[in-house]
Amino acid sequence: MYFPFFITYMLIGFGISGLVFFWALKNGQFSDQKRAAFLPLQHDTKSQPARIRRIHRFEALVLITMACLGLLISASVLALALLRAR
Numbered sequence: 853m854y855f856p857f858f859i860t861y862m863l864i865g866f867g868i869s870g871l872v873f874f875w876a877l878k879n880g881q882f883s884d885q886k887r888a889a890f891l892p893l894q895h896d897t898k899s900q901p902a903r904i905r906r907i908h909r910f911e912a913l914v915l916i917t918m919a920c921l922g923l924l925i926s927a928s929v930l931a932l933a934l935l936r937a938r
Contacts, residue, residue, distance in 0.1 A: 857936075861929045868918070 876882065 857929050857932055861925065864925070868922075
């Protein structure tokens, strides 16, 4: 059967989700929930265009790489399951 592939796939997904969640907690993504509700109502005319720092580029590259790897793993699990079902 191909159930071990899906169980492994789910465990990897839960592991990655847990890592991303704890990374967000560590970086303070959930620290101020009440302020976020009022952000669309504020009009900030003094804001300067944000400069993209090198660390933000690195984080974006890592996230894109993780997304591509996730799609590749999904496709390989699906292909293995279909090949084993025959």
